């Protein structure tokens with residue numbers, strides 16, 4: 001008979017919405033799982049599914065070499081792992097944080113004799129363990145740790161390793177979340193415009209979806225322009241024309257009784273860039289304007 005290789009045992013700290021989903025995915029994939037959660041009752045469901053419950057975080061860490069942390073924030077990592085012996089451990093931190101927090105957490109782990117990988121989860125809990133939903137996690141930090149555990153890490157969600165700099169997973173995570181919040185700002189304003197009209201939100205929704213999907217062509221265009229430094233060749237919708245459009249967009253907001261507070265910052269930036277004499281560019285120059293050194 002062919003023996004199936006044993007699955008890497010995993011320790012998981014934190015059984016909130018995301019931690020529980022991750023734990024369930026590792027159990028489903030056949031990994032022995034040791035869990036700890038500050039509020040013990042939250043571990044009961046996973047225990048019933050086969051997880052071993054540790055009484056303390058330190059005990060959970062002691063159980064396995066691979067230790068995955070999915071707590072609320074960086075401060076909770078500090079508190080939960082204060083008494084844990086990390087020498088020889090492989091710590092994978094999936095807590096959402098800033099690049100600087102990730103880098104200092106990497107240094108903190110190194111001082112304690114652990115290898116460190118930081119992660120930024122691009123998914124919500126129901127997507128975990130459902131490959132068709134497209135979940136993935138950015139990882140950065142120890143390449144050796146990532147290579148050794150990549151199969152285990154891929155059980156709950158696909159993996160994207162983005163380099164040895166421990167801050168880069170968080171940087172990618174926050175860059176994508178920032179783009180998402182820009183989209184949320186736009187659709188919030190759009191729905192506000194039609195709120196008191198006889199236009200049904202459910203009729204507008206597919207139109208917004210199609211339009212935003214078409215407009216994502218601006219993403220690779222902007223990237224190419226930033227890399228080439230040429231912000232004008234092939235521009236279809238120039239900055240001067242778009243800045244002039246503020247009268248229509250802000251005027252419509254006023255007519256509809258909608259606050260312009262989500263739109264005005266972008267138009268202010270356009271006018272500042274125009275003031276530098278860049279009417280033939282597209283919006284790429286706003287990227288440079290946002291850099292604090294350019295203020």
Ligand code: FVH
Nearest residue numbers: 014015016017018019038039071072076095096121123124
């Ligand atoms: N849920 C989501 O949609 C997002 C998707 C992208 C990634 N995030 C990040 O994942 C981290 C965990 O998020 P979560 O959804 O599991 O969060 P909660 O359900 O609120 O659970 C929080 C867990 O953290 C424990 N905890 C909080 N403070 C402490 C502390 N001082 N010491 C020890 N544990 C702590 C909490 O324990 P308890 O309240 O049950 O006792 C939960 O286990 C997060 O970084 C997201 O940004 C999720």
